[in-house]
Amino acid sequence: MKENIAINNLHKDMSGLKIAQIxxxxxxxxxKKGYVESVVNEVNELNPDIIAITGDMVDGSVNYLAPHVEPLKDLHANxxxxxxxxxxxxxxxxxxxxxxxxQLGFTNLLDSHEIIKKGYGEITLGGVTDYRSSTIKSSxxxxxxxxxxxxxxNIPKILLAHQPWSIYNAHEAGTDLQLSGHTHGGQFWPFVYPVRWANPYTAGLHDHDGTLIYVNxxxxxWGPPLRLGVESEIxxxxxxxKKQNSLTS
Structure with missing residues (x-):
């Protein structure tokens, strides 16, 4: 899936910056490992400047899954x-x-941010822990x-946040664009309907009172190994x- 997203006050040197979201x-x-390897290869072929992994990478312990996530160390972003x-x-x-x-070489954004520079342009890339994380880990x-x-x-703010519910807090914080996941787009019919009911946004690009949100x-x-009517997405x-954003209906 390819999306061009216009950001207010984006410096011209940042125009064309590519973010691959998983x-x-x-x-x-x-x-397992074979699927992960195919994802890594597909992402690297995109030649992204930034790779954003917006949560739910795993379903199991490090002891069980470490060999299967190891290919992620080969992800490459400029x-x-x-x-x-x-x-x-x-x-x-x-x-x-x-x-x-x-160990895989990721930068963990735990209610924190990094300044991203390209030429004379800058953006702030922030990240929050899962929307309900404090119920399990109070810090x-x-x-x-x-x-x-x-x-x-005075520079644009992009927020990585697993759940679309973070959009309200993101808007209050002056975020320009939030990248989320969690919903699986409903994963398969007819569950798309309760997912839409349970989340403010389910898939695609939306404008939340001036804060953009994209939901992968x-x-x-998760669960049954099938997706009906909702394709998987990188x-x-x-x-x-300059572009006028094409919002998801």
Whole structure:
């Protein structure tokens, strides 16, 4: 899936910046090393500047799944690979998984941010822990305002947040674009309808009172190994300065 997204106040040197988004890979009982290798190859072929992994990478412990996530160390982005937690990381031993993502070469954004530079242009790339993370690990606040604390005021803010529910907090924090997953786009009919009911946004690009949100439909799957009417997705987002955004209906 390719999306050109126009960001307000984006410096011309940042126009054309490419972000490859992976979400909800769910490496676990049925998604193994071979599938992960194919995802890595597909992402690398996109030649992204940034790789954003927006949670639910795994369904199981580090002891069980370490060999199957090992191909992720071969992900290549010109600037870097950035990771935020999803709810399933907390079911599977979040601290050990954060150690593992460190070892894989990712930058973990845990209610924190990094300044991304290209030429004379800059953006702030922030990330929050899963929307309900504090119920399992109290130090994980899932707070966009905390994530952007001390960030420059005059450059665009992009937030990685697993659940679309973070959009309200993201909007309050002055976020320009939120990248999320979690919903799997409904994964298969007819479950798309309760998923739409349970989430503010299910798939695609939307405008939330001036804050854009893109919801990835899921790179893997959860539960039954099938997707009906909803394809799996690796998203290539290209930032733009001029284009009028085509929103999902």
């Amino acid at each position: 979400s909800d890979l769910h490496v676990g009982p049925t998604i 600037i870097g690979t950035f990771f935020v937690t999803g709810n399933h990381e907390y079911y599977s031993g979040v601290d050990r998984w954060l150690d593992k993502t460190d 994980h606040k899932s707070d966009a305002k905390l994530a952007f604390d001390n960030a420059p005021e 439909r899921g790179t893997g799957y 998203t290539l987002i290209t930032l733009d300065t």
